[in-house]
Amino acid sequence: MKTLALLLSTAALTACAATPPPPPPPFVDERVAAGPGYDAAEARASAEADVRAAFGETAWREIAAAPSAIVVRQGVSLPRMIQQPDGSWEPEGPRVNAAIRTAQGWIGWPGGVRSLLSPETGRELDRLLTIPSLWSEPAFPGGSCTDWAGLTSVIRHRGREQINTHVCGAAGVSGQIAQIVLGSRIVDWAAVPPANLPAGITLMRFPEQIEQYFRYSSALHDPANLVVTTPVEWEGIWRRLVARQGNPPPQPAVDFSREMLLVAAMGGQPSGGYAIHIDRVLNNETFLEVLVTRTSPGPRCGATAAITNPVDIVRAPISMKPVRWSVRDVETVCP
Numbered sequence: 001m002k003t004l005a006l007l008l009s010t011a012a013l014t015a016c017a018a019t020p021p022p023p024p025p026p027f028v029d030e031r032v033a034a035g036p037g038y039d040a041a042e043a044r045a046s047a048e049a050d051v052r053a054a055f056g057e058t059a060w061r062e063i064a065a066a067p068s069a070i071v072v073r074q075g076v077s078l079p080r081m082i083q084q085p086d087g088s089w090e091p092e093g094p095r096v097n098a099a100i101r102t103a104q105g106w107i108g109w110p111g112g113v114r115s116l117l118s119p120e121t122g123r124e125l126d127r128l129l130t131i132p133s134l135w136s137e138p139a140f141p142g143g144s145c146t147d148w149a150g151l152t153s154v155i156r157h158r159g160r161e162q163i164n165t166h167v168c169g170a171a172g173v174s175g176q177i178a179q180i181v182l183g184s185r186i187v188d189w190a191a192v193p194p195a196n197l198p199a200g201i202t203l204m205r206f207p208e209q210i211e212q213y214f215r216y217s218s219a220l221h222d223p224a225n226l227v228v229t230t231p232v233e234w235e236g237i238w239r240r241l242v243a244r245q246g247n248p249p250p251q252p253a254v255d256f257s258r259e260m261l262l263v264a265a266m267g268g269q270p271s272g273g274y275a276i277h278i279d280r281v282l283n284n285e286t287f288l289e290v291l292v293t294r295t296s297p298g299p300r301c302g303a304t305a306a307i308t309n310p311v312d313i314v315r316a317p318i319s320m321k322p323v324r325w326s327v328r329d330v331e332t333v334c335p
Contacts, residue, residue, distance in 0.1 A: 038140040040163045047073035047152045051096045055109055056302070058335075059098075066100035068129070071154040072181045080246060095212065099125065099181045110184035111216060112304060113273040113297055115332050121185050124192055125177065129157045134173040140165050141172070153178040183208050185277065200280040201288070204259075204315040206252055211313075216272070218311040219243035223267035225290070225325040229260045229318070237263060241311065260318045264292045264325075265311045272304030273297030273332065278314045288319055292327045301334035 051071050052060040063069050079092035099108045099117065106122035108115055152165040153174055164174040179187050186192060187205050205211065218241045228234050234254055242248035254261060266276040275295045282289040297303045
């Protein structure tokens with residue numbers, strides 16, 4: 001009997017060991033309320049807590065003390081599961097960023113690294129903050145869409161504060177500000193007054209929801225400056241851009257009878273804190289000149305311990321002129 005009991009016990013243990021553990025429950029971010037129960041104070045607390053956790057205490061103290069500061073948090077509707085260094089899996093967290101106005105200009109934290117925003121970006125933030133309707137926009141405009149992830153912005157400027165959460169795409173002045181701060185740059189040049197446009201041709205970018213898939217984690221491992229003018233070329237580039245993503249979005253449509261794509265790839269980098277940005281395209285008499293800035297973290301800058309492959313893409317009106325690339329390298333100075 002003892003032998004039989006031992007065999008039964010061993011079989012039971014073997015069966016239990018062979019049964020895989022149940023999958024984790026789906027991640028649900030409930031911190032951004034929706035509908036009639038929307039709580040602006042709760043939305044603000046969530047945004048500020050996530051920025052604080054992402055950038056650390058030193059950065060948060062600077063953000064909290066700035067007279068003009070903007071905090072942005074975008075939830076993820078269907079978060080991907082990300083494998084951690086210890087082998088465990090955690091849901092993808094919200095995307096966050098912040099911007100503050102200093103004596104040197106507007107400062108942001110693209111990729112988690114404190115950086116000076118471009119003068120054009122700073123001027124556009126200054127302009128938007130002076131629009132009176134910003135301060136009377138509803139905190140929760142609502143909508144009929146089914147994506148309740150929410151894009152929350154907390155805007156402080158000259159003693160005033162405005163909290164907004166958009167659930168059906170960014171709208172209004174607060175939505176424009178949120179998109180700029182989230183990407184640390186102007187996304188839609190068409191919204192910028194003609195007098196504030198930089199010299200050169202008009203550039204357009206893909207929506208932030210598309211750019212996030214390749215801005216820092218593409219599969220373009222070598223430095224490259226590319227001019228894409230055909231659908232076949234674009235299909236090949238797109239596959240390489242999102243090859244590291246488990247569930248990439250569909251390839252964005254481009255009308256190559258009217259537009260071309262300019263692609264600047266920085267190549268593989270040993271950590272976070274690296275970025276590449278196409279600043280503008282000058283329309284010279286006989287050629288186009290693409291101005292590119294490559295940014296690397298300084299020795300005192302903290303950065304994520306992950307290999308990155310930064311890429312930037314702009315859409316430009318098609319041109320038969322040859323394209324020249326002018327690249328400058330800058331190093332982020334951290335206190």
